[in-house]
Amino acid sequence: MNKSLLRPGFLIPAVIVLVAVAAPLFSENRYLHHLMIMACIWGIAATALNLVMGYAGQVNLAHGAFFGIGAYTSGLLMLKLGIGFWIALPLACLTAALFGLLIGMPSLRTKGAYFAIGTLCFNVIVTVIIDRWEDLTEGQRGLLGIPSPSPIPLPFGLTIHFDNNMITTYYLFLAMLLVTLFITRRIVTSLTGKNFRAVKGNEELAASIGINPFRTKLIAFVTSTFFAGLAGGLYASYIGFLSPDISDFHVTFEVLIQVMFGGLGTMAGPIIGATFLPMISETLHALAAYRMVTYGIMLIVVIIFLPSGIMGGLKLLWAKRTKAKS
């Protein structure tokens, strides 16, 4: 196997990470920084959805609910109990994962379209509960004034502050995204990841060789909801305001489209989708009323001509190139 540092599998991600790290230093445009921070948040959410959908083959349409549960958990803990960001964030992940377990257990008993519909129902239920449980969540008024991440103390009396500093916030979120990608990669390339692939490929055959399909799907589902919670927790601290819309199924479909646009079942696909789709959508604001029409047509064209997303298309090109060479 090619272990060289110059192999494309290492070089391309390395260059992209370098660009991501260097990018904010070349521009003072706060709007661009905002887009990049959001790309990190959606990147984590999309990577999480890709784990359960792209690798384990389960179309989970409750993803927005887990994003919302993570966001509200960290928001409420910080706002109402005064708990610090660095405690609230892991608790947000764990709470989302706990709900993942509770919702995954019944819904993973169903398969295919039934699973998709079942999880979509759970998404609606979660949003309704957040909306109506006004004593806890403030309902439609929303949660206002969620604090930014607490400062990180450094040696020599230095500290990293995150409030009103988009550059440090960006680096923090980028670090979280990279950790998410690192862990996801560990999982999908491991024997556990092979179980995911087997269950996605053929559940009956997987069971016949001793793989427990339910357990495998539950592991993928709960891990995915953990990272959905992470994305939600980061979102809450960055935006500082939450309303029930943030757990809505529109969020689910936004992330779903990002994953499919970039390429289902690839590491880079969700990142591509989460980075460029919001940018395209923002750029189309110039078209005013025609914005969503244009956006829709663009998505249809991509899905028809690149059914496996941008990464699927690039892989085809790469395969052609190497074939032409040999």
Add this chain to the structure above:
Amino acid sequence: MLFQIIGLTKSFGGLTAVNDLSFGIEEGQIVSVIGPNGAGKSTVFNLVTGVHHPSAGRIELMGQSIGGLKPYQVARQGIARTFQSTTVFAQDTVFENLVIGHRLRTGSGLFSALLGSAREHGDCNKSMAKAEELLSFLDLERYRNEAAGNIPQESQKRLSIGIALATEPRLLLLDEPTGGVNLEEDNSLIRIIQKIKASGVTICLIEHKMKMVMDISDHVVVLSYGSKIAEGDPQSVSRNKSVIEAYLGPGYAAKG
């Protein structure tokens, strides 16, 4: 007796697909289950492997009841199977198919994966060694890096047997191993089945091709309409009157 079915019955609504069936398999044998279409052969396999649960009766592996277990639990008890329609992980390479087949014998879970532990590495190496061994055993080396869905039908059949063998079973159930391949290719599959027997794995197979059944079986069980109508060595079964009637029965029925 390695494996035994006692009084096995399965009804789907009003239809009794398998009726009070009993037979046993001695260690190291090749036992064939034959019978006309709809005789209940595949249902027997599905009952043994936990896809369906019996309405009545017992299924025993080495004296232990395995009735009521789920398919993945049956596999862990040491029973592997192939499916009537050739079933492989079509998107994965031939090599990966064999690696995942060995998953049953490796214990690494999510936390081993997250930590990248020594256990995970050891299990990976073990599975790859097993896959290498099976590639040469099944003569599939040249397709090693091909997607399993793209290789010829007969090679897919061999691969599907390989996936089952990778679990290191005591008992291997083959559902029509030569279904859908031509006569010349039959011989290569027959050789492989004999090699598997020689390696010490007990085999039970469902087959339609009489020549093959007669050539390789130690023992034959004949089903018709869910019931056993004969059993014995291949020669005696082939001369059995009720067996001949069962196969030619529809012809008589049309006349009378």
